[in-house]
Amino acid sequence: MSLRLAPSSSLPTSTSNTTTASRISAQSKDALDRGAPSAPGLHDTLRSSLSTVSPSSTQVSSSHPLEARLKAWTATQESTRQNILRRTFGIAEPLRRGMELKLVRDADSFRPTALGEPGRVHEDILCGRDAEISWEDVYNGQDGLRLSSGGDGQGVGWMEEMERKVGMGKW
Numbered sequence: 001m002s003l004r005l006a007p008s009s010s011l012p013t014s015t016s017n018t019t020t021a022s023r024i025s026a027q028s029k030d031a032l033d034r035g036a037p038s039a040p041g042l043h044d045t046l047r048s049s050l051s052t053v054s055p056s057s058t059q060v061s062s063s064h065p066l067e068a069r070l071k072a073w074t075a076t077q078e079s080t081r082q083n084i085l086r087r088t089f090g091i092a093e094p095l096r097r098g099m100e101l102k103l104v105r106d107a108d109s110f111r112p113t114a115l116g117e118p119g120r121v122h123e124d125i126l127c128g129r130d131a132e133i134s135w136e137d138v139y140n141g142q143d144g145l146r147l148s149s150g151g152d153g154q155g156v157g158w159m160e161e162m163e164r165k166v167g168m169g170k171w
Contacts, residue, residue: 003084004079005076007075100126101127104123105123
């Protein structure tokens with residue numbers, strides 16, 4: 001239980017937009033071959049689909065060390081905030097805030113895509129980010145959904161989405 005200001009520096013400090021042939025799969029290699037002619041390492045959205053991988057694999061991994069560092073920074077700041085609350089008010093205050101945050105996140109998880117992205121106002125207030133503007137607040141496009149063949153979220157009915165969320169097709 002420390003009041004650390006910055007996360008430990010065990011994260012990588014450099015990145016490369018190209019990967020070696022031994023570390024990439026055939027699908028990733030195919031995606032690199034379809035890259036833009038002027039920038040071979042970049043994905044060309046106009047010549048292929050909106051996603052660089054097939055819709056079956058939905059795991060997103062960060063390749064830039066700064067993104068991992070920012071996630072670690074946010075986690076460190078949240079841990080410090082919880083420790084300060086616990087030292088000041090006792091265990092009840094961080095526990096109450098954690099339960100409220102879980103309720104807010106669970107309430108937004110069962111929202112159909114047809115209604116758009118859920119508003120994160122409650123979560124931002126509970127996390128203390130209500131005075132910040134991040135890129136998620138400005139850019140809320142649906143290009144990452146990949147629910148239909150086009151990848152833009154169009155053509156997906158709310159019935160199919162709810163069936164998928166509650167697991168009706170897994171019998």
